[in-house]
Amino acid sequence: MSRSPSLPDRPTLELDPEMSPSERLEALREHFARLVEVNDKLSDQIDAAEEKQQSLSNDVDSLQRQNETLKSAARYIATVEEVNDEEVVLKQHGNNQEVLTEAVPRILDEVEAGDRVAINDSFAIQSVLSTETDARAQAMEVDASPGVTYEDIGGLEHQIREVREAVEQPLLDPDQFTEVGIEPPAGVLLHGPPGTGKTMLAKAVANETDATFIKMAGSELVQKFIGEGARLVRDLFELAGEREPAIIFIDEIDAIASKRTDSKTSGDAEVQRTMMQLLSEMDGFDDRGEIRVIAATNRFDMLDRAILRPGRFDRLIEVPEPELEGRKRILEIHTGEMPIDDAVDLEAVADMTEGFSGAELASLSTEAGMFAIRDGRTTVEMQDFEDAYGKVSHEDDTSGTPVAFQ
Ligand SMILES: Nc1ncnc2c1ncn2[C@@H]1O[C@H](COP(=O)(O)OP(=O)(O)OP(=O)(O)O)[C@@H](O)[C@H]1O
Numbered sequence: 377m378s379r380s381p382s383l384p385d386r387p388t389l390e391l392d393p394e395m396s397p398s399e400r401l402e403a404l405r406e407h408f409a410r411l412v413e414v415n416d417k418l419s420d421q422i423d424a425a426e427e428k429q430q431s432l433s434n435d436v437d438s439l440q441r442q443n444e445t446l447k448s449a450a451r452y453i454a455t456v457e458e459v460n461d462e463e464v465v466l467k468q469h470g471n472n473q474e475v476l477t478e479a480v481p482r483i484l485d486e487v488e489a490g491d492r493v494a495i496n497d498s499f500a501i502q503s504v505l506s507t508e509t510d511a512r513a514q515a516m517e518v519d520a521s522p523g524v525t526y527e528d529i530g531g532l533e534h535q536i537r538e539v540r541e542a543v544e545q546p547l548l549d550p551d552q553f554t555e556v557g558i559e560p561p562a563g564v565l566l567h568g569p570p571g572t573g574k575t576m577l578a579k580a581v582a583n584e585t586d587a588t589f590i591k592m593a594g595s596e597l598v599q600k601f602i603g604e605g606a607r608l609v610r611d612l613f614e615l616a617g618e619r620e621p622a623i624i625f626i627d628e629i630d631a632i633a634s635k636r637t638d639s640k641t642s643g644d645a646e647v648q649r650t651m652m653q654l655l656s657e658m659d660g661f662d663d664r665g666e667i668r669v670i671a672a673t674n675r676f677d678m679l680d681r682a683i684l685r686p687g688r689f690d691r692l693i694e695v696p697e698p699e700l701e702g703r704k705r706i707l708e709i710h711t712g713e714m715p716i717d718d719a720v721d722l723e724a725v726a727d728m729t730e731g732f733s734g735a736e737l738a739s740l741s742t743e744a745g746m747f748a749i750r751d752g753r754t755t756v757e758m759q760d761f762e763d764a765y766g767k768v769s770h771e772d773d774t775s776g777t778p779v780a781f782q
Pocket residue numbers: 528529530531532569570571572573574575576577627672673674706709733734735736738
């Protein structure tokens with residue numbers, strides 16, 4: 377950096393009392409001329425300083441812009457493998473490529489092997505991701521022994537039979553399949569409207585087989601960093617491997633397996649990669665042991681048919697809204713623990729709730745209990761169910777969901 381110019385000396389005026397008036401006038405004139413000269417020099421210096429200030433502030437603007445670009449370009453995730461004096465070895469998520477990158481001292485002080493970091497196109501580390509941003513911990517729901525049993529599920533006898541055959545049998549008795557020389561279904565896809573018991577089915581089969589239930593929502597797999605969705609899928613199977621026997625339940629699979637109209641956008645390509653990772657993990661099943669995959673969707677029509685090919689989600693089980701008998705059974709299950717008046721006719725309640733899902737029938741039962749409590753009673757009466765019906769179907773009306781009455 378150039379040094380700032382020194383200030384000109386301040387002129388001094390020396391007037392000898394012996395001087396004649398004309399000599400004094402001359403001395404004053406000379407002093408004035410020197411002051412003008414110094415003033416000019418100072419003005420020049422001010423101009424130069426202003427010019428310099430302008431140029432420095434241009435530099436600041438440009439650096440700020442570069443900084444912003446660098447920050448916004450931090451789109452990849454990598455794990456730090458090694459930290460040396462000035463360099464860091466990184467492994468990029470998604471493609472597993474290893475790179476050696478130089479790091480500024482601030483970053484070197486901050487990172488250690490095992491950290492997850494955000495990097496830009498030139499592999500420069502932009503920031504160290506804190507453990508709170510570790511999507512793995514946030515995205516998965518792990519339940520070592522879910523409490524749901526087949527008896528808790530109403531009206532899905534046929535679906536329960538299918539799930540047991542496709543998921544439970546291969547887990548409990550894999551030799552049976554080897555002996556007969558057939559492959560058990562690779563993945564099971566449950567499809568049907570919201571709240572019909574798909575998650576319950578997956579939990580019940582995990583319970584029955586003493587398997588760990590690991591749930592991941594498809595929407596959680598759609599991540600903003602490149603390679604992060606695929607990484608989560610790997611984590612999911614890795615965790616299942618550590619906890620086997622395990623049931624992996626992927627809810628809202630449509631989030632990563634929808635038909636695409638335009639697959640050119642980078643977001644779509646990323647979602648596609650996540651799906652490919654899932655399929656390749658499923659391909660590796662033979663040596664994977666006791667892990668089964670169940671996926672669920674409310675949007676079967678939107679699914680990319682490629683995922684339904686043999687060896688993928690090749691067992692489709694439809695989970696529809698319950699019929700009359702199913703609704704009655706679901707109401708019995710959800711009112712099982714409630715003190716119900718003898719005059720309550722659950723068949724009649726089932727009859728009036730055509731179009732209700734299992735989840736809606738569960739909330740109708742809870743609401744009926746709430747009406748009894750509000751009325752200071754401990755027995756739930758038919759009127760409470762009717763009031764609850766009015767309330768629940770009214771809520772559905774306002775949410776825009778059509779409900780078929782009587
Ligand atoms: N067939 C059923 N029998 C008994 N209860 C049910 C049934 N279906 C739904 N329920 C009730 O509704 C709740 C939600 O059901 P569940 O989460 O299994 O639905 P889902 O089909 O997975 O829904 P979504 O598609 O919205 O994820 C359950 O906890 C249960 O209380």
